Amino acid sequence: MSLPLLMFLAFIAATLGITYWAAGRSSGASAYFAAGRRITGWQNGLAISGDYMSAASFLGIAGLIAFYGYDGFMYSVGFLVAYLTVLxxxxxxxxxxxxxxxxDVLAFRLRARPVRAWASLSTLAVSTFYMIAQMVGAGALVSLLLADSGIGFTGAVTGVGVLMIVYVVFGGMLATTWVQIVKAVLLMSGTFLLSILVLARFGFDLGAFFDAASGVTYQVEGRTVTENFLEPGLYYRPPYGALDLISLGMALIFGTAGLPHILIRFYTVPDAKTARVSVFWAMLLIGVFYMMTTFLGFGAATLVGRNAIADNGGINMSAPLLAQALAGDVFFAFISAVAFATILAVVAGLTISASTSFAHDFYTNVLHHGRERSPGEEVRVARWTALVVGAVSIAIAIILGPGANVAFLVGLAFAVAASANLPVIVFSLYWSKFTTRGAVWGLAAGLLSSIGLILVSPGFSSLELFPLSNPGIVSIPLGFLAAYVGSITSREPSAEAKFIELNVRANTGLGAEKALDH
Amino acid sequence: MIVQKTRFVVAATIFFVVFYFALPILVGYRPEWMSRPAWGVVNWAYLFAFSQFLMSWTLAYLYMRVAARFDRMSEDVLAATADSTGD
Known part of the structure; x- marks a missing residue:
């Protein structure tokens, strides 16, 4: 067994140990799904950051910036600005x-069964896309660590994927808020250390750093090229590059407000004020983190080089390889462990939101009219859902292979969330004439159009029916339009009457679920 | 009260959406403006991208201040309702 691998395993063991220790200290409250609604603002802010900064942020964006410069940084910008929509x-x-x-929000005003059915389908779809990205990242990471053993990407994805799902389903559910917090702290400090080391290489001279980034040399098909990585357009090239960039931007800033595993975080706090404070904390942390992706990405581009990364594990391995180049195997093992903990934590969050939604919304409320047929049935269904979502993500991750960038894949999850979930959430909170038909049409149109466009986009098929790699610019307006048309072609006085109640409650918190006393 | 809060949220939302989409639109359609150096080799596109971070934090901070005021008003309203219904 190689030295980095041993140290990697030691770091993972330590991380899990810290998590169990932290979770044990807060026994009771965090044992419940919504953690007793007693999580404080900054804790929840850390947990939101933990849920949000996935393999896409750490491995994916660093890789995109290392390979394509400025265009990769556009993900960083979008991921942060998105929180204004949330806030x-x-x-x-x-x-x-x-x-x-x-x-639950949609069912408050509208007829519950059709709305819950579609909402849980779209939650499953978003979670699966998100999960695929995490699996690709985990597989690339572990196959790099096991490079000498001959286990390839396929074996690594399968092994790690199965382990993660089993861990989450049978052991980790209790502690997920603490997994997120511990992981957020680790990720922030690891990224900070990396950034400092990168800057140290340039004598802490920002001018010298950006000078190096403005002339990055690498080989393409045997030719040596030098590109200015500060200039846009290396990834999103003409003729459709500009539109693709706008389409991506739409998906990012409107998608976050529709991500099930982020929305679920707002139910763990005592009141709306704490929810707001937690978004503010999350924005500070996430913003600082995404600013540092500049140093990670350009650091990897200039100090490791695009060709060396491509030969040693691919685009998603830019940050770990940068750590190895800067400070040797120990730091490489540490950063790999941080990346692994990051993925594990996000898989935990996704698994919980997907399986809760399916078990609670679809199985119990839609199929069995809100009754559990036997005690514990909902939990069992939730576990099976987690296994199925995990298996599907592993299979698709293997098909896509290690070359697929994880930030790009997560961008697609954002597009689905923005197209299917955001229109119905916004209309249901702010539009009195919104109806059940509108919600079903909006969810269905957003979900089907975004997934359909992804499947015929250049990244996924050779058909090239749709020229953009990001579907948002078409599917988001479609989602809104379908929800609007569905609403104006039907009347639902009960939904309209309920709107007043919802409006008062949304603005004042009157009648909202309160914190539990223990 | 709700009208005032909505006014702030709508204005701030319009502002950030316009400010945000200005970036990919300018970068996509006016690359010759954006790639001009602004500070050393750092070009306008990069500075504009950084400014998005500052914009987000500033708007979030302003909203926190405004919202804290609405919290107090909303508590007053709830208290008044409770009094009048004898609840």
Whole structure:
């Protein structure tokens, strides 16, 4: 067994140990799904950051910047600005109106069964896309660590994927808020250390650093090229590059407010004010983190080089390889462990939101009219759902292979969330004439159009029916339009009457679920 | 009260959406403006991208201040309702 691998395993063991210790200290409250609604603002802010900064942020964006410069940084910008949508539009009303899932908010006004069915389908779809990206990242990471053993990407994805899902399903559910917090702290400090080391290489001279980034040399098909990585356009090239960039931007800033595993975080705090404070904390942390992706990405581009990364594990391994180049195997093992903990934590969050939604919304409420047929049935269904979502993600991750960038894959999850979930959330909170038909049409149109466009986009098929790699610019307006048309072609006086109640509750918190006393 | 809060949220939302999409639109359609150096070799595109971070934090901070004021008003309203219904 190689030295980096041994140290990697030691770091993972330590991380899990810290998590169990932290979770044990807060026994009771965090044992419950919504953690007793007693999580404080900054704790929840850390947990939101933990849920949000996935393999895409750490491995994916660093890789995109290392390979394509400026265009990769556009992901960083979008991922942060997105939180303004969350803060202004959804965080507080959602906390005041909902209980456990996004569908609770919709079911408040509308007829529950059709709305819950579609909402849980779209939650499953978003979670699966998100999960695929995490699996690709985990597989690339572990196959790099096991490079000498001959286990390839396929074996690594399968092994790690199965282990993670088993861990989450049978052991980790209790402690997920603490997994997120511990991981967020580790990730922030690891990224900070990396950035400092990169800057140290340039004598802490920002001018010298950006000078190096403005002339990055690498080989393409045997030719040596030098590109200015500060200039846009290396990834999103003409003729459709500009549109693709706008389409990506739409998906990013409107998608976050529709991500089930982020929305679920607002139900763990005592009131709307804490929900707001937690978004503010999350924005500070996430913003600082994404600024540092500049140093990670350009550091990897200039100090490791695009060709060396491509030969040693591929685009997603830029940050770990940068660590190895800067400070040797120990640091490489540490950063790999941080990346692994990051992925594990996000898989935990995704698994929980997907399986809760399916078990609670679809199985119990849609198929069995809100009754559990036997005690514990909902939990069993949730576990099976987690296994199925995990298996599907592993299979698709293997098909896509290690070359697929994880930030790009997560961008697609954002597009699905923005197209299917955001329109119905916004209309349901702010539009009195919104109806059940509108919600079903909006969810269905957003979900089917975004997934359909992804499947015929250049990244996924050779058909090239749709020229953009990001579907948002078409599917988001479609989602809104379908929800609007569905609503104006039907009347639902009960939904309209309920809107007044919802409006009061969303704005004042009157009647909202309160914190539990223990 | 709700009208005032909505006014702030709508204005701030319009502002950030316009400010945000200005970036990919300018970068995509006016690359010759954006690639001009602004500070050393750092070009306008990069500075504009960084400014998005500052914009987000500033708007979030302003909203926190405004919202804290609405919290107090909303508590007053709830208290008044409770009094009048004898609840």
């Amino acid at each position: 202004f539009v959804v965080a507080e009303p959602l906390r005041n109106v909902g209980k456990y899932t996004m569908a």
